[in-house]
Amino acid sequence: MSDPAASDEFVSRFLSPSGRERAQRVVRELSEWLGSRLSVNETVREQHGHGEASLRTYSPDAVVWPETTEEVSRIVKTCAAHEVPVIAFGAGTSLEGHVSAPYGGICLDLSRMNQVLQVREADADCVVQPGVTREQLNNYLRDTGLFFPVDPGANASIGGMASTRASGTTTIRYGAMTRNVLALQVVLADGRVVRVGTRAAKSSTGYDLVRLFIGAEGTLGIITEITLRLYGIPETMSAATCVFPDLPGAVDTVVEIIQSGVSVARMEFVDEYQLRASNKYSQLSMPEQPTLFLEFHGTSDALAPQIEQAEAIARSHGGAAFQWATEQSERARLWKARHSAYFAARAFRPGADCLIADVCVPISQLAEAVAAARRDVDAAGLLALIVGHVGDGNFHVMFLLDPAVPDERRRADEVYDAMIDRALHVGGTCTGEHGIGIGKRAKLVQEYGSEVIDLMRSIKTAWDPAGIMNPGKIFVPR
Amino acid sequence: MSDPAASDEFVSRFLSPSGRERAQRVVRELSEWLGSRLSVNETVREQHGHGEASLRTYSPDAVVWPETTEEVSRIVKTCAAHEVPVIAFGAGTSLEGHVSAPYGGICLDLSRMNQVLQVREADADCVVQPGVTREQLNNYLRDTGLFFPVDPGANASIGGMASTRASGTTTIRYGAMTRNVLALQVVLADGRVVRVGTRAAKSSTGYDLVRLFIGAEGTLGIITEITLRLYGIPETMSAATCVFPDLPGAVDTVVEIIQSGVSVARMEFVDEYQLRASNKYSQLSMPEQPTLFLEFHGTSDALAPQIEQAEAIARSHGGAAFQWATEQSERARLWKARHSAYFAARAFRPGADCLIADVCVPISQLAEAVAAARRDVDAAGLLALIVGHVGDGNFHVMFLLDPAVPDERRRADEVYDAMIDRALHVGGTCTGEHGIGIGKRAKLVQEYGSEVIDLMRSIKTAWDPAGIMNPGKIFVPR
Numbered sequence: 001m002s003d004p005a006a007s008d009e010f011v012s013r014f015l016s017p018s019g020r021e022r023a024q025r026v027v028r029e030l031s032e033w034l035g036s037r038l039s040v041n042e043t044v045r046e047q048h049g050h051g052e053a054s055l056r057t058y059s060p061d062a063v064v065w066p067e068t069t070e071e072v073s074r075i076v077k078t079c080a081a082h083e084v085p086v087i088a089f090g091a092g093t094s095l096e097g098h099v100s101a102p103y104g105g106i107c108l109d110l111s112r113m114n115q116v117l118q119v120r121e122a123d124a125d126c127v128v129q130p131g132v133t134r135e136q137l138n139n140y141l142r143d144t145g146l147f148f149p150v151d152p153g154a155n156a157s158i159g160g161m162a163s164t165r166a167s168g169t170t171t172i173r174y175g176a177m178t179r180n181v182l183a184l185q186v187v188l189a190d191g192r193v194v195r196v197g198t199r200a201a202k203s204s205t206g207y208d209l210v211r212l213f214i215g216a217e218g219t220l221g222i223i224t225e226i227t228l229r230l231y232g233i234p235e236t237m238s239a240a241t242c243v244f245p246d247l248p249g250a251v252d253t254v255v256e257i258i259q260s261g262v263s264v265a266r267m268e269f270v271d272e273y274q275l276r277a278s279n280k281y282s283q284l285s286m287p288e289q290p291t292l293f294l295e296f297h298g299t300s301d302a303l304a305p306q307i308e309q310a311e312a313i314a315r316s317h318g319g320a321a322f323q324w325a326t327e328q329s330e331r332a333r334l335w336k337a338r339h340s341a342y343f344a345a346r347a348f349r350p351g352a353d354c355l356i357a358d359v360c361v362p363i364s365q366l367a368e369a370v371a372a373a374r375r376d377v378d379a380a381g382l383l384a385l386i387v388g389h390v391g392d393g394n395f396h397v398m399f400l401l402d403p404a405v406p407d408e409r410r411r412a413d414e415v416y417d418a419m420i421d422r423a424l425h426v427g428g429t430c431t432g433e434h435g436i437g438i439g440k441r442a443k444l445v446q447e448y449g450s451e452v453i454d455l456m457r458s459i460k461t462a463w464d465p466a467g468i469m470n471p472g473k474i475f476v477p478r
Numbered sequence: 479m480s481d482p483a484a485s486d487e488f489v490s491r492f493l494s495p496s497g498r499e500r501a502q503r504v505v506r507e508l509s510e511w512l513g514s515r516l517s518v519n520e521t522v523r524e525q526h527g528h529g530e531a532s533l534r535t536y537s538p539d540a541v542v543w544p545e546t547t548e549e550v551s552r553i554v555k556t557c558a559a560h561e562v563p564v565i566a567f568g569a570g571t572s573l574e575g576h577v578s579a580p581y582g583g584i585c586l587d588l589s590r591m592n593q594v595l596q597v598r599e600a601d602a603d604c605v606v607q608p609g610v611t612r613e614q615l616n617n618y619l620r621d622t623g624l625f626f627p628v629d630p631g632a633n634a635s636i637g638g639m640a641s642t643r644a645s646g647t648t649t650i651r652y653g654a655m656t657r658n659v660l661a662l663q664v665v666l667a668d669g670r671v672v673r674v675g676t677r678a679a680k681s682s683t684g685y686d687l688v689r690l691f692i693g694a695e696g697t698l699g700i701i702t703e704i705t706l707r708l709y710g711i712p713e714t715m716s717a718a719t720c721v722f723p724d725l726p727g728a729v730d731t732v733v734e735i736i737q738s739g740v741s742v743a744r745m746e747f748v749d750e751y752q753l754r755a756s757n758k759y760s761q762l763s764m765p766e767q768p769t770l771f772l773e774f775h776g777t778s779d780a781l782a783p784q785i786e787q788a789e790a791i792a793r794s795h796g797g798a799a800f801q802w803a804t805e806q807s808e809r810a811r812l813w814k815a816r817h818s819a820y821f822a823a824r825a826f827r828p829g830a831d832c833l834i835a836d837v838c839v840p841i842s843q844l845a846e847a848v849a850a851a852r853r854d855v856d857a858a859g860l861l862a863l864i865v866g867h868v869g870d871g872n873f874h875v876m877f878l879l880d881p882a883v884p885d886e887r888r889r890a891d892e893v894y895d896a897m898i899d900r901a902l903h904v905g906g907t908c909t910g911e912h913g914i915g916i917g918k919r920a921k922l923v924q925e926y927g928s929e930v931i932d933l934m935r936s937i938k939t940a941w942d943p944a945g946i947m948n949p950g951k952i953f954v955p956r
Contacts (some may be wrong), residue, residue, distance in 0.1 A: 104529070122733060122842035145737075154610030165682040176680050178659060194930050199905035202654050202692055204643040204913040206923055206952040207934045211656070211689035232737045255600060259623075259710045261776060263741065299787065322917040344596040351625060360678040364600035394677040427677035435682040444683055451589055452672050455941065456685045462936040474684040 003156045005441070006102075010467065010477040012329025014085060014103035014364060022082040023104050027062045029078055030106065037065040048107045049091050052154075053097040054355045055439050060087055060101035067112045069193055069224040076222065083466050086189075088218040090160030091133055093152075097357055098164060104474045108222060110159055116140045117225065119200060119449040123181060123201055130159020130223050133264040137228075144157055146230040149174035149265075152433065153342065159223045164435040165215030170457050171200030172258075172391035173265040173297065174231060176433070177214055184213055185225035189464035199227060212459070217435055218470040221462050234297035237265070237418040238307055239331035240324035242314045244290045247271075247374075252389045253292060256313045258363070262306045266295035267391035268338050271374070274345065274385035274398075278337035281344035286337055292390070293338045302324075338387070342398070345385050349400040352383075353409065359423040360394040360432030369426070373397050373419050380411040394432035420446070436474045444474065482917070484580075488955040490747070492563060494582035500560040500583050505540045507556055508584065514542040526585045530632075530831045531575040533917050538565055538579035545590045547663060547671055547702040556701065557584055557670030561944050563852035569611055571630075573834055574915025576642060576695050586700060588637055594618045595703065602708040603660060603677055608637020608701050624708040627652035627743075630911065631820065636669045637701045640781075642913040643693030647715050650736075650869035651743040651775065652709060654911070655692055662691055663703035667942035677705060679802040690937070695913055696948040697943050712775035715743070716785055717809035718802035718900075720792045723769045725852075726750070727796040729768060732868045733790045736841070740784045744773035745869035746816050747850070752823065752863035752876075754814035759822035764815055765799060771816040778804075800815030816865070821875045823863050830861075830878040831887070835894045837901040838872040838910030847904070851875050851897050853876065858889040872910035898924070915950045922952065 013019055031038045038044070041209050045059035061084075066072045068082070079086045092099060101107060113129035116137060120126065121144050128137060135155045137148050150161060152168040160166070162184070167176030174180065179270025183197030197203070197210040213220060238348065244250040254267055262406045294310060296303050311322045336345075346354060358469050361369045370386060376385040377397065381444035388395030401408040420430045420443055445453055453475050460467070460475075493498055499613060517523070523537035539562075544550045549733055557564045560904060563583025570577060591607035594615060598604065599622050606615060613633045615626050630646035638644070643647045644769050652658065652828055662677030673689040675681070691698060722728040748756070753766045764941070772788060774781050789800045815822070824832060830903030839847045848864060855875065857863040866873030875897065879886040898908045909922035923931055931953050938945070938953075949955050 090793075100543070120840070120842065123840040125840070126738065165686070166525075166681050169681060175653075175657070178680075178686070179653070188933075192929060194933070195659050195925075196926065196930060198838075198907040198925070199840045199842070200872075200901075200907040200910065202645050202649060202656075202838060202910055203907035204645075204911050205700075205907055205925060206693065206695070206914050206931075207937060208656070208693050209933060210928065211686045215684065215686050217684070220685075234739050261600065261710050261712050263776075263780075272696045288552045299783060301783030301787075302741075305777060305813070309777065310780075322916070360680060362598070362601040362603070362677045364598065371861045394678075394680065422677075429676045429678040429681035429683055431682045432680055433682050434679065436684050447676070447683060448674065449672075451670060452674060452687065453684075455666075455672070455687060457935055458940040459685060462940045463933065464782065 005476040006472065007478045012263055013083065014471070023061045023084045026078055026082050026084045026106060030064055030075060034064055039063045048092065048109060048331060049100045050451065051092045051094045051097065053095050053252050053437065053439065054353060055097040055100070058100040058102040060107035061104045062256040063107045063109050065109050065112050068230050072108060072187045072222055072224050073191045074194050075106065076187050076189070078189050079468055080466065083468060085223070085468050087162065087470050088159065088222045090130060090157030091155065093154035093156045094160065094164060094437060095434045098435060098437040098473060100438060101280065101436070110157065113224065119144060119335035121146060121184055123199065125227055126230055127225055127227050128158050129225060130157060132158050134158065134161065141230065145233050147233050148228055148230055150177055150180055158226050158228070159368040162214050162223055162226055163216065164219050165354050167433045169266045169268055171389060172267055173263065180229045181210060181214055181226060182222055182229055182378065183227035184210055186213055186221035186223055188221045190396055197227065217437065217473045219460055220469060236298060236300040236303050236326060237331065238296045238303055238324055238326045239334045240307060240310065240322065241334050242292045242293040242319040243287045243321045244292070245318050247290050247456040248367045248399060249288045250292050251390065253299050253314045253319055255319045257310055258391060260313065262309050263298065264294055264310070264391065265297040266293065266417065269384040269388040269390040269395065270338055270341065274341055274387055275337060277344040277348035277385055278340060281347045282336050282340050284337055293335055341387050345398045349383055352354060352400040353403050355399040355401060355412050357397040357399065357419055358431050359419050359428060360392060361423050361426055361428030365394045365397065365426040365428065366390060367420060370395055372422055373415070376415040376418055382408060382413050392432065393428065393444055438472060441474065441476055483954040484950065485956045491561065492949070494769065495722040499696050501539045501562045504556055504560050504562045504584060508540065508542055508553060508678055512542055517541045526570065527578045529570045529572045529577040531573050531577065531915065531917065532831055533575040533578065533836040536580040538577040538585035539582045541585045541587050543587050543590045547665065550586060550665045550700055551669045551700050552588060553584060554667070556721065558668050558944065561946060563576060564700065565746050565895050565948050566637065566641065566700045568631060568635030569610060571632035571634045572638065572642060572915060573650050573912045574917035576951060580836065580916065588635065590704065597622055601677065602710065603705055604708055605703055605705050606636050607703060608635060609871050610636050612636065618709065625711050626657055626706055626708055628658055628834050636704050640692050640701055640704055641694065645771060645911045647744045647746055647867055649867060650745055651741065656689060657693055658707045659688060659704060660707055662701055664690055664691055664699035664701055665726055666699045667947050673761060675705065695873060695915065695951045697938055697951050698947060709733070714776060714778040714781050714804060716774045716781055716802055716804045716810045718772040718788065718800065719812050720770045720797040721765045721799045722770070723796050725768050726845045727848055727929065728768045728770050729868065730799055731792045731795045733841055733903035736790055736792065736869060739774065740787050742772055742788070742869065743775040744771065746771040747866040747868040748819060749777050751812060752819055752865055753815060755822040755826035755863055756818060759825045760814050762815055762816050771813055774775060789878030819865050823878065827861055827878040831881050833877040833879060833890050835875040835877065835897055836909050836912040837906060838870060839901050839904055841871045843904040843906065844871050847900060848873055849898055851893070854893040854896055856894050859888060860890055860893065870910065873934065916950060919952065919954055
């Protein structure tokens with residue numbers, strides 16, 4: 001159950017016989033208090049130590065289900081008193097091992113903290129507990145005429161999305177979590193509860209601690225309340241698709257649409273392999289060619305000229321079969337291949353392991369980055385589908401790997417390493433939206449160098465000297 | 479030359495005879511190397527210790543003009559070796575004493591580091607040195623079809639704008655510096671040079687150190703290179719003005735425009751007193767009533783319906799005399815009263831001291847916040863003009879104070895204190911965009927509580943144990 005890269009001292013602090021004994025003491029103490037809201041069931045612990053990562057599972061010693069900030073605080077205080085790790089768990093949809101427990105400890109499943117606490121329509125903001133999921137929030141908001149736009153695909157929890165700095169299909173228009181979190185309530189490593197941020201649209205009040213907690217992956221504290229920026233549901237939403245003979249035409253279209261000032265709400269790329277999978281999965285008959293999926297939000301008067309302009313740009317780059325729709329069911333039909341991409345991919349090779357790669361590059365480098373990934377996938381004899389939030393320069397390669405052929409995973413890792421090498425070489429990043437977790441710690445060092453990682457580590461050490469908050473994530477503990 | 483609030487130990491570190499002697503040694507050492515690029519001239523030092531703050535001036539021991547990152551690094555290393563303070567100076571337009579030197583030390587005037595190092599048109603980004611000013615950058619970019627939108631009013635330096643988390647008139651459309659800085663090169667307190675951020679549009683790589691340096695006011699490092707996000711110059715820009723019988727009508731218009739999804743690029747409020755000043759200063763004949771100044775960016779096809787919708791919303795809230803213009807000189811004429819507001823205010827009471835208040839509140843609270851400020855100003859028998867970036871809930875009261883009547887300043891401070899009390903009470907912030915500096919340290923504690931300030935302080939201590947980077951700013955040193 002150990003993290004091979006950490007220092008002996010750190011490993012021993014939690015995994016030595018005395019560390020294990022302290023953890024068991026905390027389990028007993030919490031169990032007396034929480035009763036059935038604590039589980040040591042092996043299946044439950046494994047599921048909570050895994051998420052959706054294609055990485056090794058490290059189970060926590062116990063899973064607890066707190067229901068209030070005060071309970072989270074008390075649990076963390078108990079763990080702090082005995083130097084036992086604390087891991088927050090939202091919807092378990094993370095892909096890089098954020099929820100795993102390589103040093104054991106207590107997993108706080110926040111799914112019962114799922115109340116929308118307040119919606120202020122006049123200010124277009126709301127306050128939610130961390131276990132509220134994205135879809136739950138938007139269902140709740142429906143009657144207000146407001147919505148929360150950040151859409152990472154999975155029905156993730158808002159707390160998890162904040163902690164991993166999630167983004168997704170609408171980032172080009174509405175921004176990532178970075179832009180849409182106004183304030184946070186956080187339980188610190190010693191159990192104290194603090195609030196950072198305000199409800200004002202902007203603020204210049206010293207260090208931006210809101211942005212520091214966003215993306216900290218639970219290593220600096222546990223988020224227990226989130227104040228979010230909301231948006232008016234657009235009067236009109238129009239969806240469009242356009243097929244290209246090749247990748248560069250699609251990407252050049254994206255670049256020119258951005259430069260032209262046409263306001264797109266979503267701009268997604270799906271490659272010919274993914275379309276084949278989607279056609280099969282959803283009984284569609286879309287051309288199996290590189291395809292852009294666009295969505296426009298606004299007033300109907302304003303949208304029509306923008307869609308026309310986007311179509312003209314697409315045509316000038318070889319785009320064809322431009323289709324668009326405004327009515328809800330027609331939009332859903334047009335976008336079906338994109339919305340069902342993940343499930344179509346899984347179904348395309350039943351029983352396969354799925355490794356989802358995530359890099360983000362400057363937009364001028366996107367066509368070559370995607371093309372090179374495709375060349376490497378093919379050269380390695382692997383099956384992989386490519387989708388991308390191309391307006392942000394962000395794309396994913398979904399490798400479908402035969403678990404009976406371990407060499408497939410080794411080859412996929414090589415292809416992925418090369419993708420990251422190339423992304424960093426052109427000024428991009430090793431992760432656009434999936435985060436570091438355990439899986440990408442070495443890549444983070446590659447991207448920034450050890451001096452910058454030491455700056456991060458020194459914040460962690462100052463705020464959590466015993467290292468109990470989600471240990472082993474983002475950087476290797478010392 | 480002392481900061482009365484700091485701990486004796488901290489004051490003594492820099493201001494004791496031995497501290498003063500170390501500073502003089504550094505001045506001699508740097509002088510031998512930099513020659514005429516170091517000044518101990520009293521006027522020069524005073525000007526650099528002042529900025530545009532209405533606060534006491536604290537002069538540095540010397541001002542130096544580095545020309546490269548390597549020189550900045552060497553200067554900081556020299557200061558670090560002798561525990562002497564380091565203060566970065568951009569254009570000197572800050573309002574809260576960010577550039578003052580209460581502990582003496584070396585002021586690095588970065589105005590010679592004013593090169594635009596790279597513009598990448600396809601990616602709509604650029605790399606600039608910190609001394610590049612906003613207007614210089616936009617002049618440089620003109621032929622590329624790109625522009626940098628953040629506009630705090632003053633022709634500030636980009637380094638200063640990043641360090642104070644500046645925003646301004648276009649924030650509602652393009653965001654503040656928070657959103658528009660992609661990457662930074664920073665010289666740390668020990669002189670090491672690090673890079674944080676990438677050129678990718680987004681990234682989930684652990685702690686968001688870019689956002690941590692933005693707004694850190696030079697207390698964590700000196701920014702020596704900034705990678706900025708640029709935008710295509712809109713095909714069409716239209717300006718509009720609209721006059722209201724009262725403040726609530728104007729503010730309700732703002733709220734409804736935002737909620738309607740009409741995309742405004744600027745949305746500014748100017749009160750009847752400011753219009754009187756502007757009419758006089760610029761020989762205009764605008765109605766001296768609460769007025770909204772709007773600007774729309776986009777394609778001409780898309781703009782017309784949006785402007786019509788904005789006008790309809792304004793009319794429904796009592797707005798009248800709606801005027802709009804697209805041609806450059808007409809736009810300039812329409813917006814003249816807003817663009818010249820600061821100079822008109824200064825000229826309205828020649829010789830007056832100008833205290834510029836800055837608070838930001840949730841938009842639903844804006845009408846009452848502005849009205850209450852006006853009531854207090856009038857009750858205190860003071861002269862003050864009000865302008866606001868109302869789309870963000872941010873407004874400024876410009877107090878024009880007779881320096882011969884010290885009680886005016888006392889009364890203005892009381893009115894300002896009450897403004898901040900009310901802003902915090904309704905979930906707002908004590909500064910929307912001017913920062914903390916020296917002037918608002920107590921307000922920051924009022925806003926967040928001492929526990930959160932201690933979290934900030936612990937980052938500072940971890941990264942700058944001797945406390946040499948712009949000491950005394952954001953929080954009182956210990």
